[in-house]
Amino acid sequence: MSEIRHIKPAGEAIFKDRFTTKAKELLHPWSEGEKGKFGLVGLPHSKPSISHSGASLAPNAIRHAMLSYSTFSGEAERELTDRILDFGDVYMDPTDIIGNHHRLYEALSDVYHTEAAENWILLGGDHSVSYASIKAISEMHGSIGIIQFDAHHDLRNTEDGGPTNGTPFRRLLEDNIITGDQLVQIGIRDFTNAKAYHEYAKEQDIQVYTMADVKETGMRKILQHQVERLKQTFDSIYVSVDMDVLDQAFAPGCPAIGPGGMDSYTLLEGIHYLAACKEVKAMDIVEIDPTVDIRNMTSRVAAYVILQFMKGKS
Amino acid sequence: MSEIRHIKPAGEAIFKDRFTTKAKELLHPWSEGEKGKFGLVGLPHSKPSISHSGASLAPNAIRHAMLSYSTFSGEAERELTDRILDFGDVYMDPTDIIGNHHRLYEALSDVYHTEAAENWILLGGDHSVSYASIKAISEMHGSIGIIQFDAHHDLRNTEDGGPTNGTPFRRLLEDNIITGDQLVQIGIRDFTNAKAYHEYAKEQDIQVYTMADVKETGMRKILQHQVERLKQTFDSIYVSVDMDVLDQAFAPGCPAIGPGGMDSYTLLEGIHYLAACKEVKAMDIVEIDPTVDIRNMTSRVAAYVILQFMKGKS
Amino acid sequence: MSEIRHIKPAGEAIFKDRFTTKAKELLHPWSEGEKGKFGLVGLPHSKPSISHSGASLAPNAIRHAMLSYSTFSGEAERELTDRILDFGDVYMDPTDIIGNHHRLYEALSDVYHTEAAENWILLGGDHSVSYASIKAISEMHGSIGIIQFDAHHDLRNTEDGGPTNGTPFRRLLEDNIITGDQLVQIGIRDFTNAKAYHEYAKEQDIQVYTMADVKETGMRKILQHQVERLKQTFDSIYVSVDMDVLDQAFAPGCPAIGPGGMDSYTLLEGIHYLAACKEVKAMDIVEIDPTVDIRNMTSRVAAYVILQFMKGKS
Amino acid sequence: MSEIRHIKPAGEAIFKDRFTTKAKELLHPWSEGEKGKFGLVGLPHSKPSISHSGASLAPNAIRHAMLSYSTFSGEAERELTDRILDFGDVYMDPTDIIGNHHRLYEALSDVYHTEAAENWILLGGDHSVSYASIKAISEMHGSIGIIQFDAHHDLRNTEDGGPTNGTPFRRLLEDNIITGDQLVQIGIRDFTNAKAYHEYAKEQDIQVYTMADVKETGMRKILQHQVERLKQTFDSIYVSVDMDVLDQAFAPGCPAIGPGGMDSYTLLEGIHYLAACKEVKAMDIVEIDPTVDIRNMTSRVAAYVILQFMKGKS
Amino acid sequence: MSEIRHIKPAGEAIFKDRFTTKAKELLHPWSEGEKGKFGLVGLPHSKPSISHSGASLAPNAIRHAMLSYSTFSGEAERELTDRILDFGDVYMDPTDIIGNHHRLYEALSDVYHTEAAENWILLGGDHSVSYASIKAISEMHGSIGIIQFDAHHDLRNTEDGGPTNGTPFRRLLEDNIITGDQLVQIGIRDFTNAKAYHEYAKEQDIQVYTMADVKETGMRKILQHQVERLKQTFDSIYVSVDMDVLDQAFAPGCPAIGPGGMDSYTLLEGIHYLAACKEVKAMDIVEIDPTVDIRNMTSRVAAYVILQFMKGKS
Amino acid sequence: MSEIRHIKPAGEAIFKDRFTTKAKELLHPWSEGEKGKFGLVGLPHSKPSISHSGASLAPNAIRHAMLSYSTFSGEAERELTDRILDFGDVYMDPTDIIGNHHRLYEALSDVYHTEAAENWILLGGDHSVSYASIKAISEMHGSIGIIQFDAHHDLRNTEDGGPTNGTPFRRLLEDNIITGDQLVQIGIRDFTNAKAYHEYAKEQDIQVYTMADVKETGMRKILQHQVERLKQTFDSIYVSVDMDVLDQAFAPGCPAIGPGGMDSYTLLEGIHYLAACKEVKAMDIVEIDPTVDIRNMTSRVAAYVILQFMKGKS
Numbered sequence A, B, C, D, E, F: 001m002s003e004i005r006h007i008k009p010a011g012e013a014i015f016k017d018r019f020t021t022k023a024k025e026l027l028h029p030w031s032e033g034e035k036g037k038f039g040l041v042g043l044p045h046s047k048p049s050i051s052h053s054g055a056s057l058a059p060n061a062i063r064h065a066m067l068s069y070s071t072f073s074g075e076a077e078r079e080l081t082d083r084i085l086d087f088g089d090v091y092m093d094p095t096d097i098i099g100n101h102h103r104l105y106e107a108l109s110d111v112y113h114t115e116a117a118e119n120w121i122l123l124g125g126d127h128s129v130s131y132a133s134i135k136a137i138s139e140m141h142g143s144i145g146i147i148q149f150d151a152h153h154d155l156r157n158t159e160d161g162g163p164t165n166g167t168p169f170r171r172l173l174e175d176n177i178i179t180g181d182q183l184v185q186i187g188i189r190d191f192t193n194a195k196a197y198h199e200y201a202k203e204q205d206i207q208v209y210t211m212a213d214v215k216e217t218g219m220r221k222i223l224q225h226q227v228e229r230l231k232q233t234f235d236s237i238y239v240s241v242d243m244d245v246l247d248q249a250f251a252p253g254c255p256a257i258g259p260g261g262m263d264s265y266t267l268l269e270g271i272h273y274l275a276a277c278k279e280v281k282a283m284d285i286v287e288i289d290p291t292v293d294i295r296n297m298t299s300r301v302a303a304y305v306i307l308q309f310m311k312g313k314s
């Protein structure tokens, strides 16, 4: 187009500072055979949600939010230069929900078996997607430790409503993919879970930290203790970030919002700490519904979580 | 509670003009054995939708919108006094979409077989619910005529994505529940349907009226002609109102909005005309997503459509 | 309705986890003669507000928000099982504001005299409702201590504009229902009150804690000191929660929002502490306008305040 | 401020095309003794409304919307040059609603007795303000004809809830300020009024035109007939524009919105026709709630109604 | 990626009906040397606007809205198959507005000189972009006729504020690029233009049709007459669509919205008629601000205008 | 207007508590020759912004937000009584951006040379306005220290896009108006700046504090240290508050929002501390876009910042 002056391709950001790399530029469609430090897969599944959820729109909202960030951490004086190999989104059939759970599992199995990436970033979707992801990764790597940030246990019985976003960890336990001591839950909130599931968590020996525990003990100390414990048994740790662990002021775009939650600074610190552990090899981010979000604030937090994760790994 | 002054039950409208009946007061939970002129069922199914839809929230949004209306038509000088027997909503499993289609069919079969009502009002949900409703009513009454108000043919192939909101009439044809000449489509819009489905409609001998036809020929004349034709073969006529037949200015809360559509006055006139035909025995209203609506405008149109229907029957 | 399959009553939440009790299920309409631990009354009065306010819609918004919570506190390992006896809302005449103040007083007098509940929860409405409530309760129990969370003194003169939401505590003082030393104000904010009322507060010996005091001294320590002081003179303590004590980030739906306020965690801790004192027998929650709220966040905080209150009492 | 370059007074529109007069510039605060063609008074009263209403904010919203218009009609090739003498807003006490009705009456009596303007424009507020306005003007000018554009009769009984926005014309009749034949109601909508009030209108010999009448007979013909009839008995005609006569697509900011109403072009034509009658001497515009409006669309219609009125008078 | 199951490229619409072509798929980035029936250029310039405008975001919003449409017209029984060669957007410097006007002119000169397309579609931006476009096309084709749909004359003097969106046609006249008889203005609205510019239009012999003219004479008849007249002198006709010619109910996302405008059906008919004239060779669409639009309604109208234009040319 | 009862001038707040002074009442249009403690100028320039910004609307939004505050600090037990001399807004040409930068500089030079105020408050606009302000004040007072609260360095190269809101401090350095050691940047955020500018900052010896530094070291300690350092060399300190230094939960109305930022309490404390230093003589507040703000929250923070500044000076 050399002879036409001033024209740029449609849809691309028209202003370009020559010294700035946008974090989104790190995303590259994966081509067969390629290997790298980070791989990313979108899991746009939210029809299993108990309440109406548009979380299927989150993977693109989060990718788009990465446009708002640069690749440079001044605090660490480090430039992120590793590409994120973007495997795209798993295809979701409009009407076959159970089939979609299986599709997620098959797709992620194939993805993980490519061994294309050292670290995986999975973008939900609602929390039901973690079942497929953890099942696939466990078959690949053997038993793993799991650190779940969440206001909820997600241990509901599966007879009422099937494999919803309230059941992923229950199903992992019932299908013997994990045992309770593999699972750490941080940020569990009062009046947000039924007694039966609190007791189930205790019976199963799940390690539970309420918001009061986080306030009293501190995020750093909890993570140190639990990572140490998990490392003794497991080679890999999987981090599952349900964004509703944050207070509604900091994550207004989750389906289940409420007060008394975590602030975003504390979560970001936690992610940074975890990423610095070499055992942490995968992280999912779930339960963001862009259709009810305000100025995409919650997707922006998610993009920042990804960058903290990458900073910890650099 | 007689000795406490000024207290009213919580949640009820606190102001009451003694001479005004709200249209919503016509709704009464049905009790076994009861019979009446109107029966209503909520079909809160929208997970089959191709694009993200909250139409499952519409049945209650529409019931609630009936609170905004009185029971009196000044134009007809007639008071609506017949109760609407409210059968409630069909239970939808959070994860079993195909099972939900079957549940809709079973529930509506049972409902229609009660013969509790002379006329039925069905509140979607997305347009996929019409399949179950028309199948159930056809088994009960034999072949019926169908008048569908819609910007879309809803004749998509069923291999791509299963029984979505784009396929109900295709599935009725392929399952031999109806033949094409039973179906009249009014308000079909340019650049809103694929050529393949336009041609399929012609092959199947479906009677199609575009928005241009509505503008040129007039709603009244189209309906006179088609009702006359259908009456010669069928005892019953079923009306299916996809609210996106309206222009986006009049129905801002449909998932698929656009310009160049019908104004609400024309639709309301059409419904009134049809209701006055004794062969018209059921009407569904679909494709309203309260989560994207503006001041519940689209649910208000739906409530008004119900009242026009009842006025025509009185 | 046994022979019809899959049908549920209209408008009720269709998904039900058999092990979860929603906090809203604790609400039961009071029947004469019933007694219990908690009683609740809605005070939907906001026409006295100086600026345009929809706080009259808050009682139902808060009741509705209780649907988002369960009845179980994992932190206290305690299930809330006590019913909340719901006395409904006080009838408000559309045009007779002064009469409405009187109606509130009469209704609450009658309510308190039923002695149906050990603890009372009152849902405004704007802050003007506290006058009626405190007057009625004082006549019943004798002098009481009052702990008011608020950004404002609410001690405006009553000549300018009558008994508005800016005057309840002034009127209580002028009508000799309380003296200043009975009243503790916490969270008073800079540039949010006139000098005249600051000085009036000092003259009347009201105990005032600004936001700076809360930051420096800490909520817990302030409450310990003041509860101790009040207990020496009064048998009962009344808590009045004006939600605008919170920073606008945490309570975006108050009429008078602003920066520099309390975070919700601090308020929730305070309520929990107070509820654990047996002298605290009533609490009102006021100044939430659901028409300007964002995703009902502020009503959600209110529902959580109620649950903390109940947890403290269990 | 001559030596400082580029500074303009704060808050004034900074761009100025030297050839354009904004319609708002026609507004001038009235000074005692001044006379002119148009007088305007704001009546910011909406606390009498049955449902929650922010119509008290409309007078300024409408004045502000006049900033969007020029003073020139290309269709009439006429420049509006007459000042609008702005008398300001009537003071409304925050808590004394009945007193406010009286204040409106006293203020408007005083205003009309100044004889400062040939034509009066009154900006509500809810429809309850018309009572005071018509009472005051009738005492001044003797019996008058009234043309009311409205979806509602506004003839509710006054025992239920006092002098609300549903009762102004009932109260005028019961207080013998008008008789039914003085009143013409245009745009009355189905299912929006109780039967009792339809019958009351007939008994009182009020001239009622439904939306169906408007569609069939045409606005122009209705007005010709009724103006002719009213002129034979009355020297003055008063026009009362309840903006909810418009369909919700055209007036999204009224408290009581709905489908099946008038389009704005038809209303504007009607106002222009009426203004051209010399007997028409006053017009009120009511029931706009800027807090629920979308991009001030409804206030923009109101400003346009004022300009059509002035064009008709020029 | 063949061995990984179910994965689709990120960000692409995941559901695909094999028989449906989305209108957006007709857009193809232009490569040097390519020729075709339609060329499209984005002109993202809105900083010249008198009032704050985000119209620079419209080219992509309109392209995106084409995703909502298919390529098939049932009314014409015609499939659109011609590609739209998308030249991208002209680069706009963040601070050099006058330079940007020049850049638009240079870029469009170059674009038009490629002779790559038979028909051009230009997407603003605000109306100031039409100056550059018409200047460039006139230099290429000689004098042309112009049909402008607009509520405004856009003939403001250029001393006050420079080359804003209020001046494009004035500047074309003053720079002798066109004479007044070349210009037809349709939809000019009362109280939306200054008298001085009405008179300037008359002096310059511009053909002006107000909204009243459109209502009385009809769109079709106006266009027939003017196209006939223009064809006698000019080989080419340029259509300029300022979306604010529509009533605010139909185009809520224009910076200058108001009542009393055109409905979308009338505009779409007009565009279809014009496109069928072989002399019409270019069309711009301007004054859509996606940041204030509601559900992208106004961009959807624009996309539909493009499709009507293409249908007329097929 | 003495003989008309109840009438108030249009547009003024109708309710008035006789003891309350609104902070906005401190604003008085400056008249030549007047002197005082505070002067204020609006700098409504946002067209230089890299991304679409409505910050030009902020000066009036902030002035308006001062209506929400009183003049009294209970914490300091001090009434603000000093007038703010309001110089109005600098005139901005709609199309001449570079000229506008120059206009800002000329206007502020003139303003500062009046020596009318001891302390200056400047309301942007985007951050590009600080260049003109600091240039003008430096020419007046000699070299000054600058404390910038910001998530960004604002040190972009000026070849790409000219003098945007990303370049003011770069341009001050390149034009030798300041040297790097004069500049302190507080609140710089990770992944929000390019590496090149981090390094440029270090080379230039700019004092940079990241958000992690603020969390670890504390605002108070950072300011003590830097103010001490600056005082040794410079007589004057200029404070530049880019509101996006706050977390998106606290300042939702900035163009560039994100998580991990400062809370409003910390910023307000910092401003109060700085204002108490006599060397601090001017403060600008920039990067608030009222068109994307939520309930004017961000403008409310700005108004509060002004009051803290004044409190520190009293």
Ligand SMILES: [Ca+2]
Residues within 6 Å of the ligand: A127, A150, A152, A154, A165, A242, A287
């Ligand atoms: Ca979860």
Ligand SMILES: [Ca+2]
Residues within 6 Å of the ligand: A150, A151, A152, A242, A244, A245, A256, A287
């Ligand atoms: Ca959760």
Ligand SMILES: [Ca+2]
Residues within 6 Å of the ligand: B127, B150, B152, B154, B165, B242, B287
């Ligand atoms: Ca359909």
Ligand SMILES: [Ca+2]
Residues within 6 Å of the ligand: B150, B151, B152, B242, B244, B245, B256, B287
């Ligand atoms: Ca449809």
Ligand SMILES: [Ca+2]
Residues within 6 Å of the ligand: C127, C150, C152, C154, C165, C242, C287
């Ligand atoms: Ca208060």
Ligand SMILES: [Ca+2]
Residues within 6 Å of the ligand: C150, C151, C152, C242, C244, C245, C256, C287
């Ligand atoms: Ca308060």
Ligand SMILES: [Ca+2]
Residues within 6 Å of the ligand: D127, D150, D152, D154, D165, D242, D287
């Ligand atoms: Ca009315």
Ligand SMILES: [Ca+2]
Residues within 6 Å of the ligand: D150, D151, D152, D242, D244, D245, D256, D287
């Ligand atoms: Ca009305």
Ligand SMILES: [Ca+2]
Residues within 6 Å of the ligand: E127, E150, E152, E154, E165, E242, E287
């Ligand atoms: Ca224009």
Ligand SMILES: [Ca+2]
Residues within 6 Å of the ligand: E150, E151, E152, E242, E244, E245, E256, E287
């Ligand atoms: Ca225009």
Ligand SMILES: [Ca+2]
Residues within 6 Å of the ligand: F127, F150, F152, F154, F165, F242, F287
């Ligand atoms: Ca900055």
Ligand SMILES: [Ca+2]
Residues within 6 Å of the ligand: F150, F151, F152, F242, F244, F245, F256, F287
């Ligand atoms: Ca910044």
